Amino acid sequence: MQQDEVTLMQAPRTEGDDSCLPELVSHLRDNRTGLREEWAQRITDAQLLSAMSEEEIFSEVTSVFDKYVDTLETGSVESLQEYAEDLSERIIPRGVETHEVLGIVLLLRDVLARSLFQKYQEDFELLNRVLDAYEPAANRIAVIVGVSFVQERERVIGQQQATIRELSTPVLQVRERLLALPIIGELDSQRAAQLTDQLLNAVRSNRARVVVIDITGVPSIDKNVANHLVQTVRACRLMGAAVLVTGLSSDIARTLVTLGVDLSMMDTVGDLQGGIEEAEHLLGYEVRKAQAASPEDKR
Amino acid sequence: MPVPILKQGHYLVASIQDALSDGEVLELQENLLKQIGDFRARGIIVDVTAMDVIDSFASRSLRTVALTTRLRGAEMVIVGIQPDVASAMVQFGLLMDDINTALNLEEGLEFLDRWTAERTDADGG
Amino acid sequence: MSFWIVGPPKEQTPMGDEVLVAISSDRDVVRARQTGRSMATQLGLSRSEATLLATAISEVARNIVEYVGEGQILLCTVNLNGMEGIKVVATDSGSGIENVATALQDGESSGGRLGLGLPGARRLMDEFHMVSKVGEGTTVTMTKWKGPGRG
Numbered sequence: 306m307q308q309d310e311v312t313l314m315q316a317p318r319t320e321g322d323d324s325c326l327p328e329l330v331s332h333l334r335d336n337r338t339g340l341r342e343e344w345a346q347r348i349t350d351a352q353l354l355s356a357m358s359e360e361e362i363f364s365e366v367t368s369v370f371d372k373y374v375d376t377l378e379t380g381s382v383e384s385l386q387e388y389a390e391d392l393s394e395r396i397i398p399r400g401v402e403t404h405e406v407l408g409i410v411l412l413l414r415d416v417l418a419r420s421l422f423q424k425y426q427e428d429f430e431l432l433n434r435v436l437d438a439y440e441p442a443a444n445r446i447a448v449i450v451g452v453s454f455v456q457e458r459e460r461v462i463g464q465q466q467a468t469i470r471e472l473s474t475p476v477l478q479v480r481e482r483l484l485a486l487p488i489i490g491e492l493d494s495q496r497a498a499q500l501t502d503q504l505l506n507a508v509r510s511n512r513a514r515v516v517v518i519d520i521t522g523v524p525s526i527d528k529n530v531a532n533h534l535v536q537t538v539r540a541c542r543l544m545g546a547a548v549l550v551t552g553l554s555s556d557i558a559r560t561l562v563t564l565g566v567d568l569s570m571m572d573t574v575g576d577l578q579g580g581i582e583e584a585e586h587l588l589g590y591e592v593r594k595a596q597a598a599s600p601e602d603k604r
Numbered sequence: 605m606p607v608p609i610l611k612q613g614h615y616l617v618a619s620i621q622d623a624l625s626d627g628e629v630l631e632l633q634e635n636l637l638k639q640i641g642d643f644r645a646r647g648i649i650v651d652v653t654a655m656d657v658i659d660s661f662a663s664r665s666l667r668t669v670a671l672t673t674r675l676r677g678a679e680m681v682i683v684g685i686q687p688d689v690a691s692a693m694v695q696f697g698l699l700m701d702d703i704n705t706a707l708n709l710e711e712g713l714e715f716l717d718r719w720t721a722e723r724t725d726a727d728g729g
Numbered sequence: 730m731s732f733w734i735v736g737p738p739k740e741q742t743p744m745g746d747e748v749l750v751a752i753s754s755d756r757d758v759v760r761a762r763q764t765g766r767s768m769a770t771q772l773g774l775s776r777s778e779a780t781l782l783a784t785a786i787s788e789v790a791r792n793i794v795e796y797v798g799e800g801q802i803l804l805c806t807v808n809l810n811g812m813e814g815i816k817v818v819a820t821d822s823g824s825g826i827e828n829v830a831t832a833l834q835d836g837e838s839s840g841g842r843l844g845l846g847l848p849g850a851r852r853l854m855d856e857f858h859m860v861s862k863v864g865e866g867t868t869v870t871m872t873k874w875k876g877p878g879r880g
Contacts, residue, residue: 463877495876502777505687512707539699540690545683545706545715623787625755657762657780659787660846688780696784696849 325431325438330378332424333417341370344409344416353408356400365396373413377442385446389453397454397461406454407447414443470499476507482514483584484546487577489522497533501540508546515587516541517580521552528564547587548572551580607632609639612649615716616640616678617709619651629665633672640678646723647716648673651709653684663698670703679719680704683712746806752819753799758790761802769815772806774875782815782873785850789819789869792846797823797867807872814855814874822866829859 333340345366348354354362369392376385396406421439425432477485484507488500508516518537520526526534538548551574558573574580606628610617616639618632636648650666652658658666670680681704685693693700704719706712748768750761762783769779786802793800800821807816826832833848847869851857854871861867 466877498777501691502687502775505690509687509707512711514707514711536691536694540687540694543685543690543693543700543705544687545711623755623759656766657783657787659784659791660849661787661791688777691777692780692784692853695781695852696788697852698849 325435326378326442329421329435329439330374333374333377333420336420337370337374340416340420341366344370344413347412347416348409351408351412353405353412354401357396361399365392369409370413373417373446376446377439380442382445382449385449386453389450390457392450393454393457397457403451403455403458407451410447410450414447417443467499470496476503478507478511478513479517479581480585482512482588483517483581484508484511484513484515485517485519485577485581487519487522491525492523492530492533494529494533497530497537501533501537504537505540505544508541508544513546515547515549515584517549517551517574517577517584519551519577519580521576523552526557526561528561531561531564549574549580549584551575551577606635609635611639611643611645612713614643614645614720615647615649615713616643616645617649617651619654621654623655623657623662624665629669633669636669636673636678637676640673640676645678646720648678648680649709649712649716650680650682651684651712652682652689653686653708655684655689656686658685658689658693658698660696660698663693663700667700667703679716681706681712681715683708748804750802750804751799752790752793752802752821754794758787758794761790761804762786765804765815765817768804768806769873772813772815772875774815774873778873778876781853782817785853785871785873786817786819788846788850789817789871793819793821793823797821800866812874814872816870816872817854819869820866825863825865825867826861827863829861832861833859 345362348362348366354365357365372385372388393406418436418439421435422432425435475486477487479485484504486500486504490496492500504516504518507513518534520534523530534550538550541548549572553573574583607618607620607624616636618636620632624632639645640648650669652666655662666682670682673680682700683706685705704715706715748764750757750764752758752761765786766779766783769782770776774782786804790802793802800819800823803818803820805816805818807814833851847859850869850871853873855874856870856872858870859867860870
């Protein structure tokens, strides 16, 4: 939560506001049980938190109510933010959505407001003073809880997306020193960068000498993607691994040449199977060559 | 403190810990040339595992050392370029196409074995 | 005392958002990029992103040392609508570059400040601006943002 967003919500307090706070807070505390039940009922009527069981709702409702009233009393933004973050972390995996969170907070605000109307209905001026204290505080709570929830959701979604990207570009160890990377799906800059990261780290941990990158499953390749590919190849080379690119149709190859992409960087082979055979040949060939050249053989 | 150079069989191994200044690069080059002469070393491994950044200056320096030692008859292999460093170098445009690279010390030694074996072959023993 | 061990920069404050590094030697180049890396890591940038940043810093810092002799680099954390990143402002009061556009062109052979450095640094960063006035000096401003999917 941005610090400046919160200060905007802190409306300047007028005279006499604070004096009403302790009184209204103790009224809300005294009627805690009844108000909580009313709130829980309203939540059920509005069919919110349908993903949770009655016991779970009751337990959350109890904890949120107390926190709400505490915050009205202390005005502590930090404490509420922490609480809201914890709450969000807990309920998001349960499938609770944004409109539900906002909904229940606003319902609580209404339930408490009604209770205040009822208590102070005889004295309109006093009621106004009480509401002057209550409303800004209640609204601030709604904003903080809502924003925390949304931010946590965004963070979770971002993480999920990163995981999906990782899972969709698995680097396979075909045999010792040989890695294969069949790419499936569209390649954008972000995915390409993450792909390169994964591959280079795999080259290091697997001590790969040859990498076969198969792009049969990539529907379209533009200049950007091709350049990313070239860069991946070059980076692998710096780490001592040779790269074969397979699945590059002659149509695509022609298009890329027209776009001015330097294909001389890539050794291309027809399909993945062919690429792996070529790679094995390269690896076997190297070993054989060294043995043939050893001094003992020549004697 | 100059870059330590160790002898490993017929090869020399230099491990660079961090950024070298101009003077230090020259010093490394001179030391390598001297030791190539003293020990008739056929290959040099420069280990950059500890370098967390390789910029254009470092890349130029490495290239200079490689070319100079090659003139003296010793082939150089750079080993230990880390994944994120390799990525950065490529994005930057530092290719080092004309320099041998291998994953680590072991791979580097194997490369030099193959290289010198080929040369011995070509020279007719 | 080993030549190779460069400890945590004295200018760095653990809680600080901004660090100014004076540049006049090779060691300062290393200090500047290590500070950049540690600020990036603290902010939650990935290892790759931090290395890109450190490399770009190294490049502009070395430019200063090699062609001007001294200057300074300001490193700060920035936030733009929720996007977080590290901003680098490298300044010197050297003789300036006549044609910034040419200096930023690829393929310029080394000679003066038209080496591989600046176009390369620009490729590594997300934002890059360069202002230079002959006789007054040069300022390079560049930013690296934190990628998505990181809490």
